[in-house]
Amino acid sequence: MSQHTVQQAKKIISSGNFAEVGVDIYQVRSLTQPDKSYMVTVERDQVYCECKGYNYRRTCSHAEAIREVVKKQ
Numbered sequence: 001m002s003q004h005t006v007q008q009a010k011k012i013i014s015s016g017n018f019a020e021v022g023v024d025i026y027q028v029r030s031l032t033q034p035d036k037s038y039m040v041t042v043e044r045d046q047v048y049c050e051c052k053g054y055n056y057r058r059t060c061s062h063a064e065a066i067r068e069v070v071k072k073q
C-alpha cells in the first residue's frame with residue numbers, strides 16, 4: 001500500500017467523509033470528486049470497494065479508511 005493511499009485514508013477519516021449506510025456497508029465520498037461516492041463493504045477481515053483503483057490494486061483510500069474505522073470499533 002502506498003503512502004499516498006494511507007494519507008488519503010487519514011483525510012477521509014478526519015474530514016468525516018464516510019457514513020455507515022447498512023450492516024457492514026459504508027458510503028465514502030471521493031476527496032477529489034466530492035459529487036462522487038463509493039460503497040465499501042466489510043466482510044470479516046476483508047474490506048471491498050467498488051472504485052476503479054480498488055479493482056486494479058485490491059486496495060484504495062476508501063477501503064483503507066473504513067478498515068481503520070472498523071478496527072477502532
Ligand SMILES: [Zn+2]
Nearest residue numbers: 049051060062
Ligand atoms: Zn475505493
